[in-house]
Amino acid sequence: MTGAHAEPWEAVGALKLRLRDGLRWSHHATPGGVWRVVRNPLSGRCARVDRAGFVFLHALDGERTAEEALAIAAETLGPAAPDREEALGLIAFATSAGLLGQSLPPAAAAVVERRSARRRAARVQRGLSVLFWRQRLWNPDRLLDRVAPPLSPVFSGLGFAVWLLALLAGAWHLAAGSERFAEALAGALRFDPAYLLGALGVFVGLKLLHELAHGVACKHFGRGVPGGCEVPAVGLMLLVAVPVPFIDVTSSWLIPSRWGRAAVAAAGLYAELFVAALAAVVWAHTAPGLLNTLAFQTVLIASIATILFNANPLLRYDGYHALADAAGIANLGQRAQAMVTGAALRLLGVPAERAFAAAPGGESLGEASTRQRVLLVVYAVASTAYRWLILAVIVVMVGGQWLLLGKVLAAMAAVGWLVLPLARFVARLRRELAEAGRGRRALAVGGGVAAAAVALAVLVPVPRFAFAPGVAEARATAQVRPRTGGFLRRVLPAGEAADPAGPPLLTLADPALAAERAGAAAQLAAARVRLDAAAGGPPAEAAALADRCAALADRLAELDRRIAALRVPAAAAGVWIPEDPHLAAGDFLAPGVPAGVVADLSGRRARLLADQHLGPRLAAAMGPGGRVTVRSSAGRFEARVLEIAPAGSTRLPSAALGQAGGGAVRLETGPRPDAAPGGEAAEPFFEVVLDLVAPADGRPLPLPGERLRGTFRLPAEPPAVTAVRWIRQALLVR
Template identity: 30%
Template sequence: MLSPAAGTASWPALREELQIHAAGANRDGSPAWHICDPVRNLFFRIGWLEFEILQRWRLADPQRIAREVADATTLAPAPDDVDDLQAFLARHQLLRAVRQKAPMPAWRWLLNNYLFVRIPLVRPAHWLERLLPWVRWLFTRWFAGLSALAAFTGLVLAARQWDTVEANLRGALSWDGVLGFAGALIVSKLLHELGHALVSTRHGVRVGHMGVALLVMWPMAYTDTGESWKLARSRHRFAIASAGIASELVLAAWSTLLWAFLPDSDLRNALFFLATTAWVLTLLVNASPFMRFDGYYMLADAIDFPGLHERAGQQARRFLRRWLLGLDDPLPETLSVGFRRFLIAFAFATWIYRLVLFVGIAVVVYHAFFKALGVFMFFVEIGVFVGRPVVAELRVWMRRRAEIPRRRKAGWLLALAAAALVLWLPWHAGITAPGVIKAGAEQPVYSPFAARVTALDLADGLNIESGRELMILDAPNQAEERDKARALAHAYTRAARGALGLDEGPAAQLAVAEQQASRWDAERRAREAELLRLKLVASMPGEVRDVDPLVGPGTWVAPSQLIAMVVDGRRWRVEVLVPERDRQRLSLGSTATVIVKGRTRKLQGQVRAIDNSPVKRLPHMLLARDHGGPIALNPTRPKAELRPAEAWFRVLVEGESETSLAAVGEVKVHFEGTRESLARNWIDNALSVVIQQSGF
């Protein structure tokens, strides 16, 4: 008889409904078992030591259990091993005496589960068993070989018709294309889930239910294959996990082959949608091992390592704690060095992938609601799925801070102090902004009115001095009007003189003659002044550019026709665009460094003007992102308006250079503004974005 040990009355008992099934062997060859919780449809994999301890659980004493296991087997457990197993069973609610968890509040359940909600619709176990005999040929080797041949042939034929494929892809951007892809997606995903269900039934695994899952409120089909853990062979579990991808690849293979041979029709378009949807989404989404999609279960079953994410995460957290904090934790489990390194690398890749994915989902959630709610949901998404795991690990570090070696603490304190100095000291003064450079002084050469060229002394690249004659024009109409005004003025003058010689000449006749004579004389002087404008001279020294090649002696030019440009390229000016935050840090007269594309030598200038209101139109199209520039245009306005999407302020920089500038070009300008810390800059930018996007 076994005498009860001290504390037997408080020893927790196992739940009666729990079941234990053999699970084959672990990677090291040791036997494994599964603890099945039929109430919650969960299973937990245990090893030989845990199995032997559970067989002696009735002894109700860690020391006696450990001694009995050591006497009956080659294992050498310690009482702490029994305590660890008891804590594991209590944590997962496998003990009868464990106090049940309090119900989770609805708001907390929604935060944890709104990304993925399952809605069961059917229980298909019965009709799957009846359907299986009719589709056994799908699992034969000859069908797999034919499908592989169909895939290869279809892809080769599609590659030879690549122009048709591109045309179909461009056509898919229409509403008909979107509807076609949506229909193809529904069909391919239904076949995907049917593949899981049929292979599960083929291996004796009951499919509990099938239904619709809401992934970020996006509906998608799912199949419950949770009982596949009962299969002792990992290759059978791998077959179930890969059945969905295999089904879509078979669909893609035969659809591609048939598309290559069929004439243009609605059926051919449908096959194109099926093929592209199955190829792309299957390989990009379902095959990923970093989320709990098919690729994850396939990898876990291929290497026979259940709980891959959790166990890899344990290895990676131990590695981080040892590398960063110097904590020498025991190994979570005994593994080879190479496989442990693989798990650590896999865990880091999973974390990076999930960070990118969750940030992307947060952006989608933000755009799915109005601004204020979208910003709130964005931070909820980041906080729950990105921030919470990080905070949990930091809490472990804080709880174990006494175990960290002093040298490691000192090193991290120095690193944190250096980071604080870098972030909070106001040493950051540089401002970099895009701009467009132009000549500082330009004289466009236009005809004052429609005229004919009589003499032209212009050529591209010609250096001229101020006051040099550029060209002479002739305007016959203006000369005729001048001659007409001269003749009339002379005639009226003679008439007025003749009226003075009459003894009885009326005073009114004299006044009219003098008035008309004065008027036409003014007209003559105006016409002569206009004719003087036909002699075009340079108002400044510079270089002649952009001479119209069609203009020559004898040709007519219109007043709106640009004949040439006289440019003083040594003097230049830059129109720079800066955001509001940087505008406040600039001052008139400050130095600016201009970097011109294609020139190795920098230009030095000074700030001459700073606008107080944002620009409504970009100074030049070179700054627009649609033309290769850095600034995005407002998508709600016509692109020809060149209206920026955000608030940019114009800063005018002027200077002189030793060599002449060739033409208008895009530049980068560096300013020395008021010093500020990096942390303040980041915080202000973040608050500005939040306020702007929330609509407050």
Template identity: 30%
Template sequence: MAILIDTSPATAETPASVSNAQAAPQAMNLKLRLRDDLSFTFQSYGERPCYLIEDSLYGNYFQIGVVEYAFIQQLDGEQSVEQAVQVAPELESQQIQQICYWLIHSQLVYVWNAEKQIWFLPKPPHDKVQAWAGRLNTLFIKIPLGSPDRWLNRLLPYTRWLLGVPFFLLWLLICGTGLYLVMAQFDRFVHSASSLLLPHNAFWLLIAWIIVKVLHETAHGLVCKKYGGYIHNAGIMLILFIPIGAYMNANASWRLTSRWQRMHVSVAGMYAELFIAGIAAWIWAQTETGVLNYLSYNIVIITSISTLLFNANPLMRFDGYYILSDLLNIPNLYLSGQRYIRYLNHRYIQGRTITPPQWKPEHTPLIKTYAIASLIWRWVVIIGLLVAANHLFYGAGILIATMAGISVLILPLIRFSMSLHKDPQRGAVLRHLSLLFLFVSLASLLLLTQVHWSRTLTAPAVFDYANAQIVRTETAGFIKKIHVKTGDIVAKDDILLELDNPDLYQEEKDLALQIQHRELRRQHAITQGQLSDAQGEIEKLQDLQHQYQEKQLQIASLTLKANQAGTIIAPDLRDLLGVYTQRGTEVLTLANPQALELKASIPQTDIDAFRAYEGQTVQIYRHSQPLHTFNATLSRVNPSASQTILHPALTVLAGGELPVKPKTQQSERDSSAKKDNSDNYEYLAPRFTATIALSTDIPKNIYAGETATIYLASPPQSLGELLWIGIERYIKRLQSQAT
């Protein structure tokens, strides 16, 4: 996670409710006094000198220009703003009132109340709409855990050697050799990724995350302390209520006059993570499958992903942003970009007459490019999180997404509407927005009705035997004799294997003795003329005879016979000799090895398109032959969906793409099985099964269990139709979740 730095430009905007014409005279008449606990430090960014204001009370830092500094220093409470501005004739009246209101809103000055004859520190303006937006936004949540400064002070003497040049040389050695080891075993490294998302791997992911994030933030703090900084607070950041990272408020790094020192503070977290990744890569390369190997692999993955996607990404206000900002010598790059976005909004969306923000000529294209790129990235992240929230937490996810949507979309519109009421350009803005709305509506209508698109749909598939019969045991017992082997051709009623169950034979003998006993009692009752007792014995005798017949059927089922002619397919059949099997255990398959078919697993969202394609040709892409494809006919789509796994090869358990979850209810046999047994898992959501008939001219080197992907093009539809279909599917999914 990155350092959080609170910087604001000295020329903060005046509240919308106060016009420039009104604000300037009001600001000139104010009497302001700087807080005594503020400290000012002279700094230089490139050729631009500036002053840093440190607000130790709230842990904030602000940068101002030399002219603004000269003006602010005159605010001693003895003279008015109009008198103080005499030392800064370069400042215009609008700039003066902006600076004054910025000082007041930032609580950097006391304001003189002439009526009560007292100095008071004004509270920041309470924006109710903004406050509600913060409460409703559950996408990002920070949980502060206090200041770790005292703990870091104790730790620094023992870790200072980690922050110098000798350790950097060691860092290069470890990271370089770690990268070499991963590249040397890259196939093994990629293959290990198939187990990363398995349910039983979640614990090791959590342990790896805790180790990495604690060391990452500790590195930020130690480097900041090395240069004399103070760590105000640290905590945990939640995204969708999931602890996704940590943060450490190292604002004090802005006191550092050297940008290289500030960059050192910013890069320290990634520096530590990559060193951990190098050590973990060494451990992973030198160990076999096990706990240590799992943990080290997870650490390598977490450090790589978090560094590339988050910490090193300059479009997010994490480590990469602050490094880029210092490299470019633009300390307020993000805020400058925000000013440019606001200008574009005011000028081209609202139609206002407004002066564009001014920067140095060499900085202007960089700021504009960064502003647009960060805006796009921010909305990609927000939309992605809204979609993720909608799919998580079942029904609660919809509520979370709705609350966040209101926070980032609805409430800003309400806030804009409220500020527009007192806006002097209200009429021009409303006219421009009306024309813009009309144009966008017409363009959207044309786009939704006239633009057509044909989607390319895919589904994972596996080759399997056509009309195959899976032979299962009908009774529990020990396999005592196997009459066939893989590849044997058998006829109907041929004996395949025999089981032994001594308990069944004993139960049969016990029932036979009970039948004899009841028969004697029946005959005795008849001899004694006790007809009612005889009738009772007859009923008990019939029940015992029924049980005896069932037991004989069970004993007969200990001999498994072929129900159809075919070829034996059971590579591990001999390993079952002497093994005790439960009822229903799969022992072999009867099939024609030359008669194959392709079975595909289809998500519910694409089922309508696949059903419309029944009887038509689809394209088959074999994973074992990526450069060759062939065509086949989609013969049938099952009418009902199921969460039962079609074939283990399609799931992440065997390196496939379909995610799975443990079954909610398992039998004792399942719970005692191996963790990676596919019988213990099911799809995350119900899926449909489609059968693709293979012709005789298909490639000859196809084997059962081989995976593939099928491709088909959906009929062209307008964007409006696709949007409507998406809405219908979404509503159906909500209804299915509700039931």
């Protein structure tokens, strides 16, 4: 153990350290090995260490030096024993957790502080996460001791049955009012101070209930633990500037049953979903108003948001801890990251016994089965990708409102989540290879890998694809608008063939118009009699009667034209598609209002909506004649570009594309007198008109009005160029 860290070890190795009296140790067997949980009786907090850490710390009895304790660990564990660097980390861990029964001398304290990976990471986290803050407020243990017994039945079999029935009732009410819920959901993300203040109050109230459930569950499932499970602290933290309460239930690690530990981790979700179910019932049975809005916000926050974040095992919240405890894999995230890091180190020449031995549970990673290794690697990749996705969404949302702050957050994230971890990996790689005498290989392999990665990102173009929603329509349509209003007497059935020489599409009746024509005809006949009687009389009187007869004749002709217009023929051959599929005799049709279309179904067109970033790129990359792939419920179809709109628009060609109609386009929430019939999009888009090509296998083309998804193949470019453009567009979207 005479590695590169002998000099700082001299300040600690000669110290005779001892653990605090009264520490309570327990062990838990998991598929990853045996873990020791220690409880500090003064603070009530618990901590976990692996076998190597336990052996070293347990050897610190005040009689032996740290160097002698390290020698005992090496004799007991062999290659799995901690080295001096790891021993320094364990001493720093024991110091921060209050496990040592003495204070370190100033020189040793400085070394431990400098070498402590945990403190170093905490400083970096505090420096880089200005929107995240955490503060303990008070000890709720006595309060929970009083309230836990009467609330414990919620975790019994009967309580679970009631919870399940409530969830079924809530789901049934939401399914019954799905259209109404979708409309409310479309307007949920609006900047209304009163609405947002109510949502914030609901959020904080739900989180208080969430943390209370954790505390009660910890007391309930920890009844069999000697001395019970203590809950030493409750506090407040800021999560992206939003106040969120938290509670310390690390004592649940003392619960012997892994299912009990998982239940404590999932208790907050359990409580929130129950409240969401009750709120769904209230929302379904109340009219629009304050109570209805608060119930809707409760459903949204306590179910959808909770499932996406708290229940998601890819984020280190309740779902993660519940999964780790239920699967019996302590420190799942750390072990997964250690597996990926160890695999990378192993590929770069680090011996296996060192590559897989520097993380909690590290002594078992090198001996893990192939199945366990695959699971850990998959979890590490998936969780890292998801956290980056969440971070990107936060940066885009913040940057959309405050561009400078968004850029600062993006830079801080790049430093904290990319540059610093990469620097730590490189430093560890150099240290491990230097101790193994493989420094030259490290430089050659590391330099080659870095150069290859940069070349791939900057120089090698890769295919790019873009996607856009759209709607199918007939190749040619003739809109039908009655020129004269009236009550419908007969209508051609929907889907029937229409022809200008065939029967009319609509036959209307207007009794008032018929009566008006009869009156006009009677007046004309009377005027003509008077004109005949005035023959030979004064010329002026005859001229006036002649003018009146001409005016009445014109009026009668106009009424005849209006009566003839009550029969609405087809303007072109095709298929009759009424605007209202339930159109029936007796309905009133106003003049000039669309009643339907005659569509030529021998071909189809599609209208795709490209956002304001994709539209100009499509115009530059492809013009008329470009090929596009379109997908619908009937499969995949080829299409040809007919036109790309030269300017953006917000008028949707079909209501089916908006969120209220089941589409993906976000709609403008405010009323507009000039709104398009299909709705107004919240962001401008470029309309791309396509001509669908009939498939060779004879499959029918999509029906008019059916939603589509278009895929555009764009010119290849290096990933780095794509990433830079995406970040710029995301921050400048508003």
